[in-house]
Amino acid sequence: MALATATQDSAAKGDSRAGKYLTFVLGKEEFAIQVLRVREIMGVQQITQVPQTPDYVKGVINLRGKVIPVVDLRVKFGMPEQEYSARTCIIVVQIEEGGAGMLTGVVVDEVSEVLNMQASEIEDTPEFGRGVATPYLLGMAKVKGKVKILLDINKVMNAREIHGLAGALA
Numbered sequence: 001m002a003l004a005t006a007t008q009d010s011a012a013k014g015d016s017r018a019g020k021y022l023t024f025v026l027g028k029e030e031f032a033i034q035v036l037r038v039r040e041i042m043g044v045q046q047i048t049q050v051p052q053t054p055d056y057v058k059g060v061i062n063l064r065g066k067v068i069p070v071v072d073l074r075v076k077f078g079m080p081e082q083e084y085s086a087r088t089c090i091i092v093v094q095i096e097e098g099g100a101g102m103l104t105g106v107v108v109d110e111v112s113e114v115l116n117m118q119a120s121e122i123e124d125t126p127e128f129g130r131g132v133a134t135p136y137l138l139g140m141a142k143v144k145g146k147v148k149i150l151l152d153i154n155k156v157m158n159a160r161e162i163h164g165l166a167g168a169l170a
Contacts, residue, residue, distance in 0.1 A: 017138050018119040023112040023148055024091065027079050030112065030148045032141065033093065037153045039103060040092040041111055044084045061105060063092065070105035071157065082109070093153050104157065115148075117141050122150065 021032035022041075040063075047070050049059040056075035060067050070090060075081055087110035095102050122139045138150035 017122050017150065018117055020114055020116050021141075021148075021150065022091065022114055024089070024108040025110045025112060026074055026077065026108055030146060031073075031108075031151055032115065032117070032148045033091070033151050033153045035114060037093045037095075038091060039094055042090050042092070043086075044088050044090060044107065058107060061090070063103065063105075066103065068092065068103045068105055070107060072107040073156075074107070074109070076156065085109075095157055096154050106153075106156075115141075115143060117143070117150075 020035040022035050022038050023030055023032045025031075045061055047059040047061055050057065050069075053059075056072050058070045058072050060069055072081070084107070088107060089111050090105040090107055091111065092103055092105050095104050121141050121143055123142070124139055136152050136155040138152045141148045141150055
């Protein structure tokens, strides 16, 4: 009986995760975030550094009169830093925290495409063992023979980090 419940929970979770995703590349890995969270995609522009912020916070940009923080996902995920190229993009995403929304730019190596992910293509994130927490992963999608890592952008930046960024910008 417990197995049937786990399968039902997984099916319900898979259904809620199905939908349109913007896919992008970091290093050799492909990631995806829900299109509903994406507000804009732009090339890298002048980023103003903010003192005393974590390494992964590259600074802030002026987006039509609104100052928003910019986070380098490579650094956030512990990947080596890389020179920005002509393909490097900033994806402006809406992060929801406690009922309030905050725009944040995330730097990625390159944007790939928008895909419509079916529930049958999405699997739960595998267990990586004790001490490895992956709350920011929605799951893994198998598309065209490749695995794409589905990110919950609200959890990539946790509440403490979001409030810290907002405080540093105030």
